[in-house]
Amino acid sequence: MTYNLYFGPIHPALKEPINFTFEIEGERIVNVKPNIGYNHRGLEKLLESKTWLQSGFVAEHICGICSGAHNGCCYQGVERIFGIEPPRRGLFIRTLVWELERIHSHLLWLGVMLHESGFDTVFMYCWRDRELTMDLFEEMSGRRVVYSMNTVGGVRRDVTVSFLDKLKKYCNYLEERAKFYEDLIMGDTTILARLQGVAPLPKSDAASLSAVGPVARASGVKRDVRYEEPYAVYDESPFRIILREEGDALARTIVRIEEIKVSIDILRWIADNIPQGDYKIKFPPITKAPENEAISRIEAPRGELFYYFKSDGGTTPSRVKVRTPTFANILPVVKMLEGQYIADIPIAVASIDPCIACCERVTLIDRKTEKTTIVTMDQLRSHSKKYYKKAGGEKF
Numbered sequence: 276m277t278y279n280l281y282f283g284p285i286h287p288a289l290k291e292p293i294n295f296t297f298e299i300e301g302e303r304i305v306n307v308k309p310n311i312g313y314n315h316r317g318l319e320k321l322l323e324s325k326t327w328l329q330s331g332f333v334a335e336h337i338c339g340i341c342s343g344a345h346n347g348c349c350y351q352g353v354e355r356i357f358g359i360e361p362p363r364r365g366l367f368i369r370t371l372v373w374e375l376e377r378i379h380s381h382l383l384w385l386g387v388m389l390h391e392s393g394f395d396t397v398f399m400y401c402w403r404d405r406e407l408t409m410d411l412f413e414e415m416s417g418r419r420v421v422y423s424m425n426t427v428g429g430v431r432r433d434v435t436v437s438f439l440d441k442l443k444k445y446c447n448y449l450e451e452r453a454k455f456y457e458d459l460i461m462g463d464t465t466i467l468a469r470l471q472g473v474a475p476l477p478k479s480d481a482a483s484l485s486a487v488g489p490v491a492r493a494s495g496v497k498r499d500v501r502y503e504e505p506y507a508v509y510d511e512s513p514f515r516i517i518l519r520e521e522g523d524a525l526a527r528t529i530v531r532i533e534e535i536k537v538s539i540d541i542l543r544w545i546a547d548n549i550p551q552g553d554y555k556i557k558f559p560p561i562t563k564a565p566e567n568e569a570i571s572r573i574e575a576p577r578g579e580l581f582y583y584f585k586s587d588g589g590t591t592p593s594r595v596k597v598r599t600p601t602f603a604n605i606l607p608v609v610k611m612l613e614g615q616y617i618a619d620i621p622i623a624v625a626s627i628d629p630c631i632a633c634c635e636r637v638t639l640i641d642r643k644t645e646k647t648t649i650v651t652m653d654q655l656r657s658h659s660k661k662y663y664k665k666a667g668g669e670k671f
Contacts, residue, residue, distance in 0.1 A: 288621035322595040343376045344575035347425045352571030362553040365429030374538040379408040380576035381531040429555025439546045470525040474611040474623035486607040488578020494522035500574040524626045
């Protein structure tokens with residue numbers, strides 16, 4: 276005899292609202308039905324009402340943790356619509372942002388994963404190290420999250436020699452910490468007992484269900500956009516794919532720690548080889564695009580991020596489609612949960628690193644006076660209308 280167990284949309288183990296209906300027999304899960312859509316905000320439709328330059332500022336609010344990935348993937352698609360190629364220095368800085376963000380995301384996830392496993396001390400360690408990453412983002416862009424570094428034709432801000440020196444020191448420190456976390460996890464029998472063999476995803480299922488990111492690679496599927504379709508400067512960098520064959524929660528943990536090491540190697544290479552020159556090209560705020568369509572893919576921290584743009588020759592996209600990594604990994608996590616114990620549900624769900632984020636207001640800091648101002652959404656909306664009208668946009 277079976278019974279239903281309802282998990283979510285609000286639950287202490289969830290950092291995003293999602294609902295699962297589990298069919299339970301004894302302590303085992305025999306069937307899973309996911310129910311998503313609780314945070315649908317109509318962002319694709321919103322993107323269709325924004326100019327090509329404004330689109331990236333909307334896109335980066337789809338996810339606060341990997342806002343740089345969304346912002347960059349969006350503008351990469353816009354550049355393909357217009358046939359624009361960013362300067363090499365701009366591409367180096369983009370890659371720097373993406374890999375620094377990957378470290379930030381993996382450290383955040385590692386802390387959450389170990390918190391769900393009952394190891395709060397290591398959770399604090401991970402988030403303490405994550406703070407150093409956030410400090411670098413703040414120095415580079417002025418923001419700890421939603422950095423708005425990318426723009427059409429490059430990046431909005433350059434990086435200084437002193438910043439690159441700090442980046443190298445950060446890499447040296449974090450390399451030691453990554454080894455510490457790996458040794459800690461692989462050497463602690465309690466952590467191993469909690470993660471090893473839990474929520475397995477066989478290679479065949481990972482491939483057939485189109486799993487992406489660390490979830491796919493932990494099951495032995497060689498799937499990474501940086502490898503399949505190199506973009507920015509990844510074809511020149513010391514990038515390498517991290518694969519495991521076990522496909523369980525432990526394998527997904529080790530893959531992410533190893534990917535932190537790969538990101539460190541790429542950041543060091545960027546710091547030593549970044550070329551001189553322009554970091555962006557000029558792009559007018561209000562610009563009519565040619566009739567065209569484009570696909571943009573990048574490897575976000577959680578996996579393949581996909582943007583589709585269609586232009587009918589206007590100043591705004593006529594259609595935008597976004598496919599995030601979490602959406603691609605919903606069916607794989609359903610497969611992981613089949614046959615598992617009820618107590619393993621938080622581990623299985625957390626192991627795919629699910630994420631939906633939102634933003635309500637921002638803080639502005641005047642770089643000259645260092646005066647801080649809280650800006651509400653109404654003020655932002657009013658400012659946006661004034662700017663759009665001043666730039667020659669239509670009334671709305």
